[in-house]
Amino acid sequence: MVTDVIDDLPYRHKLFLDDGTGVAQVFIDLGPGIPVDALRDTLLREGVDLCVTGVVAQFASVGFERLARGASWPG
Numbered sequence: 001m002v003t004d005v006i007d008d009l010p011y012r013h014k015l016f017l018d019d020g021t022g023v024a025q026v027f028i029d030l031g032p033g034i035p036v037d038a039l040r041d042t043l044l045r046e047g048v049d050l051c052v053t054g055v056v057a058q059f060a061s062v063g064f065e066r067l068a069r070g071a072s073w074p075g
Helices: none
Strands: 006-008 012-018 023-029 054-059 063-068
Parallel strands (some): 023 063
Protein backbone atom coordinates (compact mmCIF):
# COMPACT_ATOMS: atom_id res chain seq x y z
CA MET A 1 0.00 0.00 0.00
CA VAL A 2 1.29 3.45 -0.87
CA THR A 3 -1.34 5.23 1.26
CA ASP A 4 -3.29 4.52 4.40
CA VAL A 5 -6.95 3.64 3.79
CA ILE A 6 -8.94 6.77 2.87
CA ASP A 7 -12.56 7.48 3.79
CA ASP A 8 -14.52 7.97 0.56
CA LEU A 9 -17.90 8.58 2.15
CA PRO A 10 -20.71 8.15 1.36
CA TYR A 11 -19.41 5.32 -0.84
CA ARG A 12 -17.01 3.65 1.61
CA HIS A 13 -13.20 3.50 1.44
CA LYS A 14 -10.32 3.48 -1.01
CA LEU A 15 -6.61 2.81 -0.93
CA PHE A 16 -3.77 2.83 -3.43
CA LEU A 17 -1.36 -0.01 -4.26
CA ASP A 18 1.77 -0.10 -6.40
CA ASP A 19 3.22 -3.39 -7.64
CA GLY A 20 6.13 -1.68 -9.33
CA THR A 21 4.29 -1.10 -12.60
CA GLY A 22 2.24 1.86 -11.38
CA VAL A 23 -0.28 2.94 -8.79
CA ALA A 24 -3.78 1.43 -8.79
CA GLN A 25 -6.79 2.50 -6.77
CA VAL A 26 -8.70 -0.12 -4.79
CA PHE A 27 -12.27 0.84 -3.92
CA ILE A 28 -13.94 -0.98 -1.01
CA ASP A 29 -17.69 -0.44 -1.23
CA LEU A 30 -20.42 -0.97 1.35
CA GLY A 31 -21.67 -4.30 -0.07
CA PRO A 32 -19.03 -6.97 0.64
CA GLY A 33 -18.98 -6.49 4.42
CA ILE A 34 -15.22 -5.99 4.63
CA PRO A 35 -14.46 -4.78 8.19
CA VAL A 36 -12.38 -1.77 7.14
CA ASP A 37 -12.80 0.09 10.43
CA ALA A 38 -11.57 -2.93 12.41
CA LEU A 39 -8.51 -3.33 10.14
CA ARG A 40 -7.65 0.35 9.66
CA ASP A 41 -4.87 0.48 12.26
CA THR A 42 -3.29 -2.91 11.56
CA LEU A 43 -3.65 -4.39 8.07
CA LEU A 44 -4.73 -1.33 6.08
CA ARG A 45 -1.68 0.92 6.57
CA GLU A 46 0.82 2.47 4.21
CA GLY A 47 3.74 0.11 3.58
CA VAL A 48 1.77 -3.12 4.11
CA ASP A 49 1.88 -5.74 1.33
CA LEU A 50 -1.60 -6.74 0.16
CA CYS A 51 -2.92 -9.14 -2.44
CA VAL A 52 -6.28 -7.91 -3.73
CA THR A 53 -8.79 -9.99 -5.68
CA GLY A 54 -11.58 -8.16 -7.42
CA VAL A 55 -12.96 -6.63 -10.57
CA VAL A 56 -11.38 -3.79 -12.54
CA ALA A 57 -13.79 -1.00 -13.43
CA GLN A 58 -13.68 2.55 -14.71
CA PHE A 59 -15.50 5.19 -12.70
CA ALA A 60 -16.80 8.39 -14.34
CA SER A 61 -13.89 8.50 -16.82
CA VAL A 62 -11.59 9.38 -13.91
CA GLY A 63 -9.49 6.24 -14.06
CA PHE A 64 -9.50 2.54 -13.42
CA GLU A 65 -10.09 1.04 -10.00
CA ARG A 66 -10.18 -2.46 -8.60
CA LEU A 67 -13.36 -3.30 -6.73
CA ALA A 68 -12.36 -5.57 -3.86
CA ARG A 69 -14.32 -8.80 -3.47
CA GLY A 70 -15.21 -9.58 0.15
CA ALA A 71 -16.86 -13.01 0.31
CA SER A 72 -13.78 -14.68 1.79
CA TRP A 73 -12.19 -11.66 3.44
CA PRO A 74 -9.37 -11.48 4.26
CA GLY A 75 -8.40 -14.44 2.09
